[in-house]
Amino acid sequence: MSVRTRDRLGGRAAIVGIGATEFSKDSGRSELRLAVEAVRAALDDAGLTPADVDGMVTFTMDTSPEITVAQAAGIGELSFFSRIHYGGGAACATVQQAALAVAAGVAEVVVCYRAFNERSGRRFGAGVREREPSAEGVALGWALPFGLLTPASWVAMAAQRYLHRYGLTPEAFGPVAVVDRKYAATNPAAYFHGRPITLAEHAASRWIVEPLRLLDCCQETDGGQALVVTSVERARDLPRPPAVITAAAQGAGRAQEQMTSFYRDDLSGLPEMGVVARQLWRTSGLTPADIDVAILYDHFTPFVLMQLEEFGFCGPGEAADFVAAESLPLNTHGGQLGEAYLHGMNGVAEAVRQLRGTSVNQIRGARRTLVTAGTGVPTSGLILGTDGEERAPGVS
Secondary structure (H helix, E strand, O other), X not given: OOOOOOOOOOOOEEEEEEEEOOOEOOOOOOHHHHHHHHHHHHHHHHOOOHHHOOEEEEEOOOOOOHHHHHHHHOOOOOOEEEEEOOHHHHHHHHHHHHHHHHHHOOOOEEEEEEEEEOOOOOOHHHOOOOOOOOOOHHHHOOOHHHOOOOHHHHHHHHHHHHHHHHOOOHHHHHHHHHHHHHHHOOOOOOOOOOOOOOHHHHHHOOEEEOOEEHHHXXXXXXXXXXXXXXXXXXXXXXXXXXXXEEEEEEEOOOOOOOXXXXXXXXXXXXXXXXXXXXXXXXXXXOOHHHOOEEEOOOOEHHHHHHHHXXXXXXXXXOHHHHHHOOOOOEOOOOHHHHOXXXXXXXXXXXXXXXXXXXXXXXXXXXXXXXXXXXXXXXXXXXXXXXXXXXXXXXXX
């Protein structure tokens, strides 16, 4: 896909299997084992076997290489293996890579996975401690010496500017925190299962980095999630209804950095997600009005508001009221705020469940879902549809 033209990937591949471990704060086992458990669960869900797999995609951050997971899961020869950079920004791009491989005939069945002990092992929320010298690390050198050491502190800079520009207070972030945990409260897999919160509880939670409070921040989770991608034609012979990849996109903005893009013209939006949004709408022929459920990357609440505005669901500065009115079903699994932080892969799985009609918070008649990946970094997104709903009416 180009940022200027529509691509031809839509409708050629589908997600046919989803599988995960339990989500916990202490898995008690290796990241490799978590990856293998998730991969096997996804293959079982798809009605496929390890012998059917010939491609694998994961994140550059994952500690379990494709060939190692393949060996441990009983997968044989691989004709395609790939990794996507930029942390949570890779989530939807793993599916895009798998779909590209399937559409090009490079592979027939591709597994995407992410597994980590992010609570009991390396905690990403702890920020940068030691780092090998690199070109991209230079950007961090302009922020770390001044105390901006953690993801929360990096996001707080943009969040503060957003509030200032639109004359809002930190309470504007409350509706996202409440809605996500409302859905998590009815999801047995979620950390906040049985524990909805109120706007008052959000406002009373302790500061992490102003204007972010504790309840504006996502979980730290141990777990694994895997997805299986194959052609739409093959998907129709498998036991589960396929989630057809209607459109897939990656995006990076001008003057893009990893979480510290403080020197671009405007800090109150997410230009990289704007790139993704334009490509998804252009390629699919759809508009915000065509989306039934949105699964938006929610490591921190302010960036959910900015995403809604970048995608055109509401005007600039209007997203808090949009969420409060529940104008669009949002993060029906509880998101990373309420269910688990799996670098967004669990969000892709929830989008698939909505299209299958099997979500614990099922939205009646859901036919098209929007999924986004990590924000503040080069990122990605997907529009998924039920079979026969790959494109808007009249779009060939």
